[in-house]
Amino acid sequence: MDDLRHDPDYTLFRPILEKDRRFLWMVSVLVGLIGWSIYMYMRQWKYGLSVTGLNNNVTWGFYIINFVFFIGVSHAGTLISAILRLSQAEWRRPITRMAEVITAIVLMIGGIHPIIDLGRPDRLMNVFYYGRLQSPLLWDVTAITTYFTASTVYLYVPMIPDIALLRDRTTKFRWLYKFLSWGYRGTERQKHILERAMSILMVLVIPVAVSVHTVISYIFSMTLQSGWHSTIFGPYFVTGAIYSGTATLLVVMIAFRKMYHLENYLKEIHFRYMSILLLVFSLLWTYFTFSEFLTGVYGNEPMEMMVIRFKLTGAYAPYFWSMVTLNFLIPLIVLTNKKLKTIKGILITSIGVIIGMWLERLIIIVPSLTNTRLPLVVQTYIPSLTEWSLFIGGISIFCLMFLIFSKVFPLISIWEIKDGRAEGLEEAKGRLESYLPDQTLAEGRVQ
Amino acid sequence: MTKHEKVTPQIVLFLQIMSISLIWVLVVSVIWWVLNLISLSNYLHDAQNATLAISILIMPLFILLAGILTYVFVGLRRNRFEDDEHA
Amino acid sequence: MTKWGMVIDLNKCTGCGACVNACRIENNIPNVGPEAAHNGRSMDWMQIVTEYDGEYPDIRITHIPLLCFQCDNAPCTKVCPVHATYQNSDGLVGQVYYRCIGCRFCMAACPYSAKKFNYAEPDVPEEYENHLNPDVTRRMKGVVEKCSFCHHRLAHAKDLARYEDRDLRESDFQPACVESCPADAMVFGDLENPDHTVHDLKDSSRVFRLEEELGTEPKVYYLKKEDK
Numbered sequence: 001m002d003d004l005r006h007d008p009d010y011t012l013f014r015p016i017l018e019k020d021r022r023f024l025w026m027v028s029v030l031v032g033l034i035g036w037s038i039y040m041y042m043r044q045w046k047y048g049l050s051v052t053g054l055n056n057n058v059t060w061g062f063y064i065i066n067f068v069f070f071i072g073v074s075h076a077g078t079l080i081s082a083i084l085r086l087s088q089a090e091w092r093r094p095i096t097r098m099a100e101v102i103t104a105i106v107l108m109i110g111g112i113h114p115i116i117d118l119g120r121p122d123r124l125m126n127v128f129y130y131g132r133l134q135s136p137l138l139w140d141v142t143a144i145t146t147y148f149t150a151s152t153v154y155l156y157v158p159m160i161p162d163i164a165l166l167r168d169r170t171t172k173f174r175w176l177y178k179f180l181s182w183g184y185r186g187t188e189r190q191k192h193i194l195e196r197a198m199s200i201l202m203v204l205v206i207p208v209a210v211s212v213h214t215v216i217s218y219i220f221s222m223t224l225q226s227g228w229h230s231t232i233f234g235p236y237f238v239t240g241a242i243y244s245g246t247a248t249l250l251v252v253m254i255a256f257r258k259m260y261h262l263e264n265y266l267k268e269i270h271f272r273y274m275s276i277l278l279l280v281f282s283l284l285w286t287y288f289t290f291s292e293f294l295t296g297v298y299g300n301e302p303m304e305m306m307v308i309r310f311k312l313t314g315a316y317a318p319y320f321w322s323m324v325t326l327n328f329l330i331p332l333i334v335l336t337n338k339k340l341k342t343i344k345g346i347l348i349t350s351i352g353v354i355i356g357m358w359l360e361r362l363i364i365i366v367p368s369l370t371n372t373r374l375p376l377v378v379q380t381y382i383p384s385l386t387e388w389s390l391f392i393g394g395i396s397i398f399c400l401m402f403l404i405f406s407k408v409f410p411l412i413s414i415w416e417i418k419d420g421r422a423e424g425l426e427e428a429k430g431r432l433e434s435y436l437p438d439q440t441l442a443e444g445r446v447q
Numbered sequence: 448m449t450k451h452e453k454v455t456p457q458i459v460l461f462l463q464i465m466s467i468s469l470i471w472v473l474v475v476s477v478i479w480w481v482l483n484l485i486s487l488s489n490y491l492h493d494a495q496n497a498t499l500a501i502s503i504l505i506m507p508l509f510i511l512l513a514g515i516l517t518y519v520f521v522g523l524r525r526n527r528f529e530d531d532e533h534a
Numbered sequence: 535m536t537k538w539g540m541v542i543d544l545n546k547c548t549g550c551g552a553c554v555n556a557c558r559i560e561n562n563i564p565n566v567g568p569e570a571a572h573n574g575r576s577m578d579w580m581q582i583v584t585e586y587d588g589e590y591p592d593i594r595i596t597h598i599p600l601l602c603f604q605c606d607n608a609p610c611t612k613v614c615p616v617h618a619t620y621q622n623s624d625g626l627v628g629q630v631y632y633r634c635i636g637c638r639f640c641m642a643a644c645p646y647s648a649k650k651f652n653y654a655e656p657d658v659p660e661e662y663e664n665h666l667n668p669d670v671t672r673r674m675k676g677v678v679e680k681c682s683f684c685h686h687r688l689a690h691a692k693d694l695a696r697y698e699d700r701d702l703r704e705s706d707f708q709p710a711c712v713e714s715c716p717a718d719a720m721v722f723g724d725l726e727n728p729d730h731t732v733h734d735l736k737d738s739s740r741v742f743r744l745e746e747e748l749g750t751e752p753k754v755y756y757l758k759k760e761d762k
Contacts, residue, residue, distance in 0.1 A: 048675035049636075050654035055574030057647055059638040119636020119651065119676030126616045126635050131484050133501045134494035135615040137639055138484075142505050145477070149512050157519055179462045182523040193522035197515050204511065223643040224609050224748050372647045373745055374600065375583055379574035491617065 037393025062387035063117035070110030076245025077103030161415040227307035227368035243281035244357035247350040326356030539725035539753035546719035549597030553711035560710035564656030602681035603752030610640035684709035
């Protein structure tokens, strides 16, 4: 126990070892919020969906918006960490774990949302008894199950060395760590097994992640509704998902950096690199949005135009233009300006992006349902207290699970940091040398 | 230190075996479910080819995932602490 | 193979709403009350949309009765995850209330907004209990429902024809809305049977279908309103 205090990475163990009054306080608030949302859901179970603000035309509202939004946020993790690991970006080391945790937790929350949205949740098993793989909803069920399994495995496997470390050096939860570490002790053979599994998972997880959000976009684009029936939706949703995920990851990084004093691990440089990623996705997202609307406006198909006008100048114009501001203008201004690109600036931008991406989901889903093809009188959709409560409940579950995770497992991969110190430096040097033109060959040509 | 522990290596081993079997139960149930859907779509003549195409994608994925986990678990346990066993 | 369909003559339709009421009574459609109706949760399987053309005082009014068009290529049956909405052997789009999980995907997919969702448990006053139509299933909260072309009447008509050992006649099977239309604006029958009125009507020069370009092949035809 005592030697741990002299460990250079003691800061990373601290949240697990030390009691924290703030932790209990936050947990009780979050549990209260979750309890409230569970109560609201029980009410919905009893009275049916009449407690929501939905009607016979706008049949999908907050639940489906949040479903798309949460699943989108879940792309932060696994995708970013897999891409960074694959491209051997050395600065990934303190980031990957947090990204993967976000994925696993948010995916679970997102996956619950379609069930909340069901009119007859008691008949959920019908999907298993009488399911039709032809329905895009079933594609979702299968894709999300696959992605959840894959990303949990991808979170867990690189965590095994850390769990072994905790098992050997701490006394809390020893049985749990013993169970989860499978007797890992860092032999060559064991390291080899882990590396092999990780490299397969990295490659596997990327197409699965891309397919998940593509399939979610198919729920909309497979219908004939104006504003939804579009081929751009797959890549558009995936880009938006990674975009909102990157922003969430940044917010989480900044929050836990402050809470657990990780300034020494999450340095400015990490935020700078991540913010470049954020800017790239901001521009990509803008490009897709622009293409989507330009083709619609130029084609001038009456039904399509009705929806577009509703978004650009109609009832949803405030949401639309604040989305453009939050997702395009603010990131562009803040992230390209050295003076504004401080951690505070990045935090504000990222929160803005999260809100903006939520608005995007709202703008995609509701206007197409409000503007029916036949000239019907459609009531505007105003979300009820139940829907708001369940939304806040979802966010609370995310915060609570993240906090609990941070108290049981290290939020920053300790072995990867140690590895980086021990081997990464040499390895990166060697790799860099291998990129450069070979000196002896160059000399040979001169002679 | 180990004397105070209530959780014996046997319980840990039991939990570990349980978790591996649970993963395979999940995989087998997913496959069983998909096969059920195929037979249903065949019975109702309802989009058999789409059903087949999607199920061909799903089943190997789950088998691969469970395979990786089993490979990791079994591989790690084979090289575990020797004294852990006798503790 | 029969192909049940309807032709609605917009020249004749007065927008009286008899069809809507007949449908309500025939199909045990619950009264949701003024508040829910105002919130857009009315359960009527039929509705009449009125279109106004021109400036006052030269206004041309067209009433368009809307119901489920029982599309041959129905977008709603494609997306149902549990086989709850499907095309049955009579070519009608059926809805299995006891299997529906209430995901409302079919409602989002229907370009005609023909489907209704039971947001709350249907409220049937006790004195109405004895006046419900025993042939039509009562729906429960949380499921989707829609016009069935009075499919229960078809079952009766088929039984009768089999009993009398003859083919189905046009008069055997008429939905409640068609039967109740005082202006004879609605005609119902087998679109592919030359003996039925609809067979010739659907080839009229005035005929059109709503959103035909979507390729959904609706089986409800309209005869365009013409100025006289």
